[in-house]
Amino acid sequence: MLKAGEQAPEFELFATPDQKIKLSELRGKKVILAFYPADWSPVCSDQLALYNETLKMFDKHNATILGISVDSKWCHLAFEQDRNLHFSLLSDFEPKGAVSKLYGVYNEEEGESKRALFVIDEEGQIAWSYVSPTAINPGADGILDALEELNVNK
């Protein structure tokens, strides 16, 4: 997986059925990428439900969070609505898993993204990355520690 200090590779993925997001559009903000295996699976839902509640804490650090999985944009839409999610889920759907592979967090065997986190600074450089065992929800403490460290090092 890509490590701290490396430039975060550019990508463009669907965030809604008719709208794409480019990573470079978020330059000037910190970006949290949360790759996860699948919509609807129990551990992911807990993880995303947690981030849904910590948005305010991310916002204090001028940070935007994006979830990424190989699910389709319509699947994401249904999942977002069902879980009341207030942040975007990106569809790494076509070609399947291309962005996950680019970041070195694709699980070839399952055909899913690994459960991995990246914190990217305002200039698009990776400040922190972490891959969690698939069955374990990594929480938000590592993300917040990384965001805090970015503020200290300025």
Added chain:
Amino acid sequence: MSLKPAVTETDHRQGNGSASLTIVEYGDYQCPHCGKAHPVIKEILDTFGDQVLFVFRNFPLQESHPYATIAARATEAAALQDKYWEMHDAIFEFQSQLNEEFLFSLAERLELDLDQFREDITSAEVKEKVENDFESGVRSGVNGTPSFFVNDNKFDGDATDLFNVLKESGN
């Protein structure tokens, strides 16, 4: 992962303040797993009595559980009238009936000053207490509810696992 901040005077505590074993639960009043954990925690407290200090901190997942935050505030408002644990227990015991109206009927049953309760439940102080609990949980690595900490270290398991570990180490 460890507890940040450690247990302080502002926490709601039950049991023996100088016990060698401190259990901290981060919980959500509308979370069914927390509801299931509640009688197990009671049993732990009954079994180990003076050997344990139990602390509850609020971790409402508001977007998943629409009554979680108001319930947490209700316990904090009850605490201002010295009825924290009574409210805490009552909400978990009647969890399936939880809604805003029900919290007020509990307040009435606990003979709280209802005008005061109504004022406190929306006060900045109570709101902040619940938010601070939540933030401390996030910073301590809480990733869902209930999450338990034993002597400041995150415990990997549910209340029943915790009870079993305590029983084994007690013998």
